[in-house]
Amino acid sequence: MDLSLQQLRGFVAVAEELHYGRAAQRLNLTQPPLTRQIQGLERxxxxxxxxxxxxxxxxxxxGGVFLEHARRVLALLEVAPEATRRAADGTTGTLRLAFTAIGAYAVLADFLTMVGKRTPGVTAELTELVSPAQFEALANLEIDVGLVRPPIPAQFESLLVHSEDLVLAVPVSHPLALGAGAVSLVDVTDDYIGYSPEGSQYLHDICAAMIGMDRYAVSQLASQVPTMLALVRAGLGCALIPRSIMAMGVEGVRYRELDAADAHSVTLHACWSPDNPNPALQRLAESLRLDPHLTT
Amino acid sequence: MDLSLQQLRGFVAVAEELHYGRAAQRLNLTQPPLTRQIQGLERxxxxxxxxxxxxxxxxxxxGGVFLEHARRVLALLEVAPEATRRAADGTTGTLRLAFTAIGAYAVLADFLTMVGKRTPGVTAELTELVSPAQFEALANLEIDVGLVRPPIPAQFESLLVHSEDLVLAVPVSHPLALGAGAVSLVDVTDDYIGYSPEGSQYLHDICAAMIGMDRYAVSQLASQVPTMLALVRAGLGCALIPRSIMAMGVEGVRYRELDAADAHSVTLHACWSPDNPNPALQRLAESLRLDPHLTT
DNA sequence: ATGGACCGATACCGTGCTTGCATGGCAGCC
DNA sequence: GGCTGCCATGCAAGCACGGTATCGGTCCAT
Known part of the structure; x- marks a missing residue:
């Protein structure tokens, strides 16, 4: 034979009442079945x-030892349905969130705060991925939300999370390092350090359009912003980087504003799959559809 | 409906195999019952x-959340029988142990060490009680073992644990405080401090026999050794105390050996009820019957 | 596009467990 | 010694659970 929950419940009742009759009454049962349950248990x-x-x-x-075990089993069984229901309606759960290295600096903290406000009880698991890898992970249901740069495939739902313009990062040894105010891109006569078209396609395309393909092509390539700043610092050229990165002070690098004519904003979007079955995501998505204002 | 263990087992199997057929095979079952189990669970x-x-x-x-709960329930249920069996044969368990205040100084530590060696896995709960209260608690199954002074009621099983003689405690201001070597009780001309016949009947009787009822009667009475030493220190008289108490150095109190003619040993016994159902006690008692040597 | 393989859901039937009723056996109490 | 309270047991009925056969859907290969 094998243990059954009936036996456990019966045993706990008898152990608490120390009386088969009263225990049976408490279980809406007659006394004989209880006797047999305990007998079966003992056997x-x-x-x-x-x-x-x-x-x-x-x-x-x-019996005292077994009582403790039985109580723990029944207590666990007691809370399981409610915990499961909460997970089903998204009241609790886990949101697997990916972000680009660049996105992390600007908005990750604020985004997490917003998620915490809208879906309290939901915890986040964080991964760093470049945008194309995020789209694949979203499609495979390996992550629930991505913080990505455009273009966003049509199959996904998304929301603009952050928009900022680019600034110019120059080495301290560069002539432009000394001045103040805005500079024009045409004043930059030496090399640019560009974004890798694979790892950072969006920034690559925008920067290429801003400064012209021919001049862009001669530069070094990098996909991680810290790498780019290191290259700038080494004097290898200038780079266009999102404004929020200025918060990262790097020795040997100066930042200059760009002329309004050259200004071009880059955007970051929260992105998810509408048919992702994760209830925590569904709850967040619904909340975002009702009120897309990110600061609330 | 209510959750059943069958459903839990079925759910865990399906959740692990992600395939009803294989899960059913693992459970020595066909596929249709499994389908119904999961359906019932979901309902x-x-x-x-x-x-x-x-x-x-x-x-x-x-489902993932419920899987964790189900696994925990089944894991608990898995270990419960073995834990219960161990408690039943005394491999694990709790020994409720009482001791007299006097006994604690001399032998409690050694006794606990011995218990730990003979019945590893058994934990002890300690209470301080005077001997008569211990006998009552033993009879009511409120404690399992007592460390008591004679006489021991016949209904109990017991074992001599410790034997020691008495020494004389005198105030520093007393003439006998200065000498060395043994003294005779007849040299003590002033008052004795005696044991209470209720709280410490055994020591009371022995001391009364040693020094004579008439002289004993005039003294102060105490039942706790620390109280007696405080009275000695206050110069109220001399007292006969077990030798092991000498380990307690009290300022203002000197100890003197007694003449061989006056020497009288007092004993301390471990005592338990043979029909106490606690398996941990039974195992200890059996071990003590086989080998009454306490240091092993 | 169609047939086949795979997989989960459903219908139906048989069996075995569990329950409830009635009763037995045993210990303590007036 | 009869009475009462309590747990154990015998027996018949109900029901829950498992097995067999089959259905309906999807995916894949030809």
Whole structure:
């Protein structure tokens, strides 16, 4: 034989009442089945759980130990349905969130705060991925939300999270490092350091359009912003970087504003798959559809 | 309906195999009952646990949460029988141990060490009680073992644990405080401080016999050794105390050996009820019957 | 596009467990 | 010694659970 929940419930009732009749009453049962349940339990465990004194019963030491186990099992079983239901409606759960290295500096903290406000009880798991890898992970349901740069495939739902313009990063040794105010891109006569078209396609395309393909092509390539700043610092050229990166002070690098004519904003979007079954995501998505204002 | 262990086992199997057929095979079952088990589970919880994709199944987020709960319940249920059996044969368990205030100084530590060696896995709960209260507690199964002074009621089983003689405690201001070597009780001309016949009947009787009822009667009475030493220190008289108490150095009190003619040993016994159902006690008692040597 | 393989859901039937009723056996109490 | 309270047991009925057969859907290969 094998243990059954009926037996456990019966045992706990008898152990608490120390009286088969009252225990049976509490379980909406008659006394004989209870007797058989306990007997079955004792046969299965090969252990006497009660001392029958003829006048009521008394727990044995082993019975006391088994009582604790039975109580824990039943308590766990008690909370399981509610916990499962909460997970099903998205009240609790886990949101697997990916972000680009660049996006992390500007908006990750604010985004997490917003998620925490809209879906309290939901915890986030963070991964760093470049945008194309995020789209693949979203499609494979390996992540729930991505913080990505455009273009966004049509199959996904998305929301503009952050928009900022680009500034020019120049080495301290560069002539433009000294001045103040805005500069024009045409004033930059030496090399640019460009974004890799694979790792950072969006920034690559925008920068290429801003400064012209011919001049862009001669530069070094990088896909990670810290790498780019290191190259700038080494004096290898100038780079166009999102304004929020200025918060990262790097020794040997100066930032200059760009002329309004040259200004061009880059955007970051939260992105998810509408048919992702994660209820936590569904709840967040619904909340975002109702009120796309990110600061609330 | 209500959750059943069958359903839990079925759910865990399907969740792990992600395939009803294989899961059923693992459970020595055919596929249809499994389908019904999961359906019943989903109906009870009001939650979809699996996404049926037509080609196999996939856990929902809620299903993942419920899987964790189900695993914990089954794991608990797995260990419960063995833990109960161990408690039944005394391999594990709790020994409720009482001791007299006097006994604690001399032998409690050694006794606990011995218990730990003979019945590893058994933990001790300690209470301080005077001997008569211990006998009552032993009879009511409120404690399992007592460290008591004679006489021991016949209904109990017991074992001599410690034997020691008495020494004389005198105030520093007393003439006997200065000498060395043994003294005779007849040299003590002033008052004795005696043991209470209720709280410490055994020591009371022995001391009364040693020094004579008439002289004993005039003294102060105390039942706790620390109290007696405080009275000695205050110069109220001399007292006969067990030798092991000498380890307690009290300022203002000197100890003197007694003449061989006056020497009288007092004993301390471990004592338990043979029909106490606690398996941990039974195991200890059996061990003590086989080998009454306490240092092993 | 169509047949086949795979997989989960459903219908139906048989069996075995569990329950409830009635009763037995045993210990303590007036 | 009869009475009462309590747990154990015998027996018949109900029901829940498992097995067999089959259906309906999807995916894949030809």
């Amino acid at each position: 299965t465990l090969n252990v006497r759980l009660f001392d029958r004194t003829g006048r009521g019963v008394r727990l044995t030491a082993a | 009870t919880l009001n939650v979809r646990l699996f996404d049926r994709t037509g080609r196999g199944v996939r856990l929902t987020a809620a």
